[in-house]
Amino acid sequence: MPELPEVETVRRGLQPVMEGARFAKVEARRSDLRWPLPKDFVARLQGKTVDGLGRRAKYLLADLSSGDVLLMHLGMSGSFRVLKGSGEKTPGNYHHERSQQLAHDHIVFHMGNGAVVTFNDPRRFGSMKIVPRAKLDQEPLLRALGPEPLGNEFDAAMLARACHGKKTSLKSALSDQRIVAGLGNIYVCEALHRALLSPKRWASTIANRSGAPNERAERLVDAIKAVLKDAIEAGGSSLRDHRRTDGEIGLFQHNFRVYDREGQPCPTRGCSGTVKRIVQGGRSTFFCPVCQK
Numbered sequence: 001m002p003e004l005p006e007v008e009t010v011r012r013g014l015q016p017v018m019e020g021a022r023f024a025k026v027e028a029r030r031s032d033l034r035w036p037l038p039k040d041f042v043a044r045l046q047g048k049t050v051d052g053l054g055r056r057a058k059y060l061l062a063d064l065s066s067g068d069v070l071l072m073h074l075g076m077s078g079s080f081r082v083l084k085g086s087g088e089k090t091p092g093n094y095h096h097e098r099s100q101q102l103a104h105d106h107i108v109f110h111m112g113n114g115a116v117v118t119f120n121d122p123r124r125f126g127s128m129k130i131v132p133r134a135k136l137d138q139e140p141l142l143r144a145l146g147p148e149p150l151g152n153e154f155d156a157a158m159l160a161r162a163c164h165g166k167k168t169s170l171k172s173a174l175s176d177q178r179i180v181a182g183l184g185n186i187y188v189c190e191a192l193h194r195a196l197l198s199p200k201r202w203a204s205t206i207a208n209r210s211g212a213p214n215e216r217a218e219r220l221v222d223a224i225k226a227v228l229k230d231a232i233e234a235g236g237s238s239l240r241d242h243r244r245t246d247g248e249i250g251l252f253q254h255n256f257r258v259y260d261r262e263g264q265p266c267p268t269r270g271c272s273g274t275v276k277r278i279v280q281g282g283r284s285t286f287f288c289p290v291c292q293k
């Protein structure tokens with residue numbers, strides 16, 4: 001499942017071909033993805049210009065000249081391909097296998113600038129929806145989302161307030177989209193390792209009795225921002241490499257410190273621990289029981 005850095009990398013890959021461009025022709029090759037497409041999906045896009053391509057959590061938001069917003073989610077296995085001139089590019093930084101099968105090309109945007117943007121999704125957990133911009137703040141998919149982890153609003157005071165009195169693990173608090181948006185299993189594990197905090201620690205222990213942040217909350221927020229920025233930077237460099245070679249990106253090599261590294265030595269300097277896997281809330285957690293307290 002793509003997480004926030006992957007979606008941001010996709011956004012940066014699509015931005016140059018979509019922003020400022022008009023949907024000359026839109027093909028919806030089926031009537032549903034995860035959910036049915038709006039009946040007037042093609043009509044509401046065709047002829048409209050993309051004024052901006054933004055992101056909220058793991059949703060891409062294309063602002064249209066009509067006042068509508070096209071919401072796009074990659075789901076589990078969705079990816080975009082961009083065909084422009086001679087080379088085909090796949091913007092992104094995919095942890096999952098990307099499908100090359102044309103049978104899974106469900107939505108095709110023919111942009112006025114000549115670019116062809118194709119959404120491919122074998123498992124069809126991805127989604128597209130059109131919402132009037134004026135009603136975006138009432139949109140159920142977005143309404144319950146907590147702050148963006150890279151935004152200024154997300155800081156130690158905010159996180160401590162959200163975790164104050166919570167009788168749940170830090171792992172599950174950080175995975176809760178209402179507390180912070182867009183973090184998934186991978187980057188929660190990575191951030192907790194960087195912050196040297198145990199995923200099993202009670203979430204409430206990053207705040208003092210009045211709900212003010214302690215030093216752990218500061219460390220955790222710094223680690224979350226750093227881990228996401230590094231991943232976006234790595235995704236960005238995969239885009240640059242791609243432009244240089246003008247070939248297929250291939251699966252991006254993720255450099256995780258603990259995620260999916262059970263039994264390997266802990267990368268923390270001076271730590272002799274071994275990465276352990278446990279299951280929390282039905283999901284694997286990877287951590288070092290020695291340096292993560």
Ligand SMILES: [Zn+2]
Nearest residue numbers: 266271288291
């Ligand atoms: Zn360690």
